[in-house]
Amino acid sequence: MGIIAVAGGTGSIGRTIVEALVERGAHDVFVLTRKARESDNVKFLAVDYGDVNGIAQALEEARVDTVICAFGMESDAISQAQINLIHAAERSTVTKRFMVSGYDMLFKDEQMTWLPIARWARDADKAVAATNLEHTRVVNGLFLDYYGIPHWKSYLKPWINGVHVPGKWAVLPGDGLSPINFVTTKDMARFVTRLMDSSGWKPVSFIAGQTTTFKEICEIAERARGERFFVQYESLESLRNGRISFPEFVETGLEGSGQSTESIFAMFHLTSATGGYTITSDDTLDRRFPDIHITTAEEVIESSWRGR
Numbered sequence: 001m002g003i004i005a006v007a008g009g010t011g012s013i014g015r016t017i018v019e020a021l022v023e024r025g026a027h028d029v030f031v032l033t034r035k036a037r038e039s040d041n042v043k044f045l046a047v048d049y050g051d052v053n054g055i056a057q058a059l060e061e062a063r064v065d066t067v068i069c070a071f072g073m074e075s076d077a078i079s080q081a082q083i084n085l086i087h088a089a090e091r092s093t094v095t096k097r098f099m100v101s102g103y104d105m106l107f108k109d110e111q112m113t114w115l116p117i118a119r120w121a122r123d124a125d126k127a128v129a130a131t132n133l134e135h136t137r138v139v140n141g142l143f144l145d146y147y148g149i150p151h152w153k154s155y156l157k158p159w160i161n162g163v164h165v166p167g168k169w170a171v172l173p174g175d176g177l178s179p180i181n182f183v184t185t186k187d188m189a190r191f192v193t194r195l196m197d198s199s200g201w202k203p204v205s206f207i208a209g210q211t212t213t214f215k216e217i218c219e220i221a222e223r224a225r226g227e228r229f230f231v232q233y234e235s236l237e238s239l240r241n242g243r244i245s246f247p248e249f250v251e252t253g254l255e256g257s258g259q260s261t262e263s264i265f266a267m268f269h270l271t272s273a274t275g276g277y278t279i280t281s282d283d284t285l286d287r288r289f290p291d292i293h294i295t296t297a298e299e300v301i302e303s304s305w306r307g308r
């Protein structure tokens with residue numbers, strides 16, 4: 001049995017991973033946090049992410065062999081907190097493995113100048129590659145949960161990917177037919193728990209889930225709700241210019257980078273429409289752990305929206 005610490009285990013993705021680890025029961029689980037709280041089923045380890053020696057000492061005292069980082073990558077400060085955590089894990093004599101915060105796309109070099117999370121991902125990958133830690137980053141495309149919320153159980157905060165099922169509208173980037181990989185947060189977390197039991201981590205752990213398109217998601221949602229949605233198409237040129245015609249927006253959490261909410265959504269939809277969320281590798285966790293059932297878009301949307 002290993003001892004795993006999930007940093008940011010109080011957040012959307014972190015909490016989902018913690019629950020999956022506790023459900024599997026194969027390892028001891030700690031949540032690393034800036035502020036410990038009371039809980040019956042999880043042990044909290046409070047740390048100051050500015051204090052590398054202090055974190056290393058906390059990891060050693062708790063005998064943590066694996067750190068999973070699930071910080072929400074929203075600022076330079078959080079990126080630095082992750083890099084400090086990597087240095088602390090390297091310094092801890094008992095810690096051997098590190099999963100960097102990802103659960104997203106495989107960023108490309110050309111994205112570094114205009115996509116801050118791409119830069120933060122590169123910085124974390126560089127920092128962890130310079131250590132002796134066995135390490136990986138989970139790359140899983142987009143999460144299906146968004147199409148079931150608020151009726152689908154999920155800890156994700158509101159976000160819009162092409163189709164807004166509660167509002168019965170869609171803004172499809174390009175022709176809406178670009179292939180995109182989707183998975184639920186719960187299925188993604190199940191794959192993460194299996195990685196904990198296995199050795200020989202690769203720098204990137206791909207989860208393919210289901211490959212489909214925003215257009216197909218829209219059609220599934222229309223069938224489930226029994227109504228045609230208000231559908232618009234956004235040209236790639238318009239997206240490149242930071243424009244996307246959403247009838248309504250939600251805060252992304254990334255506005256601290258100085259970009260407007262609209263331009264952030266335009267950026268992500270341009271990425272989706274140009275293959276940024278398409279997993280091309282055959283070397284996936286799906287192949288390695290074929291017994292894990294992949295929840296489909298149809299299952300999420302039908303069970304959340306049929307008759308609503």
Ligand SMILES: NC(=O)c1ccc[n+]([C@@H]2O[C@H](COP(=O)([O-])OP(=O)(O)OC[C@H]3O[C@@H](n4cnc5c(N)ncnc54)[C@H](OP(=O)(O)O)[C@@H]3O)[C@@H](O)[C@H]2O)c1
Nearest residue numbers: 008010011012013033034071072073081102103104142143
């Ligand atoms: N592919 C997709 O569709 C998709 C969707 C959502 C998220 N993601 C990815 O999933 C990852 C996790 O995102 P999330 O939304 O779950 O994150 P989140 O809920 O915003 O944050 C997770 C945790 O990070 C910790 N944290 C926040 N600010 C911090 C700071 N300044 N320093 C250190 N820790 C801080 C907090 O823990 P404490 O307060 O306990 O310290 C928080 O609970 C990100 O890499 C994100 O890009 C991907």
